[in-house]
Amino acid sequence: MLLEVRDLYVEFHTREGVAKAVNGVNYSVAEGETLAVLGESGSGKSVTAQAVMGILDMPPGKIAGGEILFKDQDLLKLKADERRKIRGQEMAMIFQDALSSLNPVLTVGQQLAEMFVVHRGMSRKDAKAKAVELMDRVRIPAAKERVNQYPHQFSGGMRQRIMIAMAMALEPSLIIADEPTTALDVTVQAQVMDLLAELQRELNMGLILITHDLGVVADVADKIAVMYAGRIVETAPVHEIYKAPAHPYTKGLLQSIPRLDQKGRELYAIKGLPPNLTRIPPGCAFNPRCPMAQDVCRSDVPPLYEVDEQRRSACHFWKETLDAR
């Protein structure tokens, strides 16, 4: 396994109290595999990713438990400089907001070339040629001329492609893309996702795609992990989950999105709101919103039950949920 997150806990110490942002997350990604992490805002998707990358704000953040195994070594036990080396060369991250993650006062060429100078010891001239090559590869038209332009001179879609170029530059074995297309129009989103999937295949990288868009997931992911209140509540191969969700939250999400190919009736709406992370309800965190909740859900935290070899569900009543389609 390329990456394996085991029982990860992250807390934030805030004025309101301790916010339990990540509460025992388990997921894994193999080489060449795409894992989609799906969940509503605040469910802990980004914080988990930041912990993996080693870019968590500490304090206020604190890793309260767990292991992050990357190529069989626990990243949480590494020294800072060893960690930095892995982060620079073997893992890369793509963020939602490309404009604020690029340096506004350097040309995109300078920023791309920098990576080759620092990590590969190339000369400026060779590094710049590499930068043009990369921009070509992510299909920036007229790359030779545009290599000297600044980030604000590019459209949103092109900036996101430049971010992809940066992430790919050193051919890492793992890429984490945190909502890479959320800020883009559907037409541009399709271009960017296509590109990402193509490069991933070519380089046989592991990809963690964080999103709240079920449609995007279905297009590119091999497997999916659904997060709620800092936990993975269901994991499954992508196609299974649509056919038969094994967790009431997943099921509610699937039912609440309108269809493109037909006009539906009234939308199903999950009642209520996600919990405040400083006061997660006892038992199953979803119980105040769950149409299937019983007494046991209010007292006992559901373990991650094995539904079948490839599927897990953190619901006491996963069998009933599967059957009640």
Added chain:
Amino acid sequence: MAELKKEQGPVDATPNVSEVETVDAVTEAEAVAAIDAPVSQGEPILQVRNLVKHFPLTQGILFKKQIGAVKAVDGISFDLYAGETLGIVGESGCGKSTVAKLLMTLERATAGEVFYKGQDITKLSGRALKAVRRNIQMVFQDPYTSLNPRMTVGDIIGEPFDIHPEVAPKGDRRRRVQELLDVVGLNPEYINRYPHQFSGGQRQRIGIARGLALNPEIIICDEPVSALDVSVQAQVINLMEKLQDEFNLSYVFIAHDLSIVRHISDRVGVMYLGKMAEIGTDTQIYDHPTHPYTQALLSAVPVPDPSAREGRERIILTGDVPSPANPPSGCRFRTRCWKAEERCATEEPLLAIPERFVSAATPAAHESACHFAEEKDVVHAA
């Protein structure tokens, strides 16, 4: 409503843009009377004709010289019928919000007309304009920034009464605000709370309550659910549909999520670079699109359900949207269109029912601004 929501039969070849019956109001009182007159279901309530908004591009600090214009809206016509929802979709920057602001008279039109019950609101002033503004309200995208953080919910929802005290006399306001909170599904006891004490979905409900305060006839919704999470989005959409039936509202619903727009709209207009590319009923646009841009837009939407994805054609457009300050000649979509021919660069396609479909009994017979309009199904599994 029942009439309108029904699927339009395939033999719907009536042009979308109807004749405008203007009301010759001589005095302000006559204009106000026309504006306050009721409109029956299915009659046009808003008629937009050749609407244009150019924002000047200037250079120089002391002596500002105009060097061009951003053609944000560049000649748009459509009707809104009483009791219906008209969805407007299109990529970022195509002019959707500018249309919304023009309909709200928050921006001054560069040219063109907007008839509300026969009165051209772009030319009104005084009492007549005030009456229009009471009847057309707006709900904004961002529930986080559109509410004043220092005002209580009661003050926010009741604020429109300061400008239109005739709707709710002073002594009656508190009761009226609590009623509105109840209508949008919020606890009336929350009246003294501040916006930061609410979640995104609840804030959007506050925005909706405020929009309803003056008993408007039309609500312009600019991306009302885009900032909300999926589970909360469904709650707000259901609320908006319920309120529409209850208060007989007409909606202009602007959004970039094409599935949501289909769900809520009776008719849909597709905009590209300040122009309307195609307009028709939800079935005509989603199941029988004839404009290449609409087809590309729909085909790019990722569909979650694997059984609904099999064999769907994906059209991946190359290139970016050109600048609205310098749109391409002829057809504005030609720089990204895979069907473009020479004619597209020289002759602008007009928004009309394509000639070959005019007398045909087909859902393809709806307005589309393309020289080579033809049907292509991009949303259904093969």
